[in-house]
Amino acid sequence: MTVFADYAPWYDLLYQDKDYGAETAFVETRLRDHGASPGRLLDLGCGTGLHALVFARQGWSVAGIDLSHEMIASAKARAEQAGLSIPFRQGDACEAGLERDFDAVVSLFHVASYQTSRDALAAMFRTAHAALKPDGLFFFDYWYGGAVLAQGVETRVKVIEQTPLRLTRIAQSDHDEQAATVTVNYTLFCEDTDRGTIRRVDEAHRMRYWFPFEIDAALQASGFQPAAHAAWLTQDAPSTKSWAAYAVARKSGTP
Template structure:
């Protein structure tokens, strides 16, 4: 699957902001890691600027990169409305081409799972390495594969508020243990016709991640079970990786 064919979930940037815009634990974590000295930061898969914009408010120089034109457009609108100097660029993170290296590269929102193949993951790490200053860091999160949760297809319903309206969402999730990809399909019931979208997400196991990090010239500084710095244990639903370029 091409990366540009896996973006249905982001068709409505305003609705994405409405649902996810209030999450701030990753922003707080990243600001703590940066400290008070202004730094150069690249925010990969930046979406609507949820992470980039607060970093700029704190005095850091930020470049946001995303593959989705609509998400980048909304990020620019938000930054412009506050008079903030943020460079938002439409690029594929696997083929990153920026003029200056960064002290820190971040990737939040479990965006690492969009890199579905070993080749995609390799290209991402190579791009990150090329764009980091010596000793720079790469901080990213991804869902941790918990086998009993992935073993059987899951179907569930939940309510959501989109555009001020309450809607029903029916989700079907099916995991392929060979490709390690979870296929998530959603039917949104909000009148007629029913809206459908889907997304594919790659799961990476802890030892795979350790090898990937070392293979590309990084070392783990720390690893957490969430953005609140909880301990990473086998049953953690998430892993936050803090890697340094060797």
């Protein structure tokens, strides 16, 4: 079973407090800073399509790919309900598909950290490269190693109530410093308070934290010119205070 299978139906509820509109506006501003204007945009690891729909409403012609059948089914249903034509397909971001001639590729909310080896990260970069026009822009975020090492991992509990549902998520993390990975063991208790039912879902998500120098090496080997690294939602250098950082790179050659 892949990750984001049993987890998918609860994903939007779990992240209902995440401001996809503001995040998309931030990413779009950074793309514009680097010379892009609304054109064709590919969302690699698009999940349930929440950023993709906002980009589409902003005038981008969007397509999305995600490994999880369940997340893609949710993205397709969301686009259909909104009356937006967005080709979403199930697929692996580490395998180049038929997508070509995009002005921008984005990969948001830690998709790059779901790639837990240098080879996998480079393969994802080559997919973005193949999909982009010459000089096209690639924007993605990742777990920043400096922050993970400084802050350490701890057990976290999140409770979301949306009557009649009550969702309790316990996240227990195992840190493997030699491999620069953190395995986040999620246990979800999904309660329907009207029916008095409760369901348990367990999923382990293995994440790789990255340092900008490793990312830049992989970008350069994949035909990109790195253009920026910064702490998520800022233009400041990645810092120990910000778990997530992002990178912007420009397609500049051949891998």
